[in-house]
Amino acid sequence: MATIRIPPVLRPSVGGEREVTADGDTIEAVLRSLTEAHPETEAQIFGSDGDLNRYVNVYLNDEDVRVLDGLQTAVGAGDSLVILPAMAGGR
Template sequence: MPSVKIPPVLRKHTGDATEVDVAGSDVGEVLNALVAEYPETRDQLFSDDGELNRFVNIYLNDEDVRVLDGLGTAVGETDTVMILPAMAGGAR
């Protein structure tokens, strides 16, 4: 079963889990399974229309899925999906 690495900002919604195993054959299915198990992660990951939030980056085995097949990128049983929220801000 693929594993999902949970960033610190989402851990309060996953019982402080740093990594969880969820089913899915592509990145979209994996993220939907994560949301099904931890519903409070939905607003952090997806917009109201169901699209991935623009400030969320998803990596499959250290490869940005945007350069692969996006949410349709195939995921194997031993793969790791990493959620990496974009950071913004700067010095005043």
């Protein structure tokens, strides 16, 4: 199982948890496992095309998955994922 660190904005969708675990051998499988367990997270993580939402960054062991193999990046049992929604705004 991979550990997924949940950002504050998504915590209400996962019962307030800071970290959850999910099964899967790729980024996509782990994130789909997360969204199956917590359906409210799906629209926040995935876009309508099924790819990562363009405003969400996912890191596998501190490496941006978009510079790896994207959703097909392999995930091991002891790996850690971080979901970071992009922040916008300011003046």
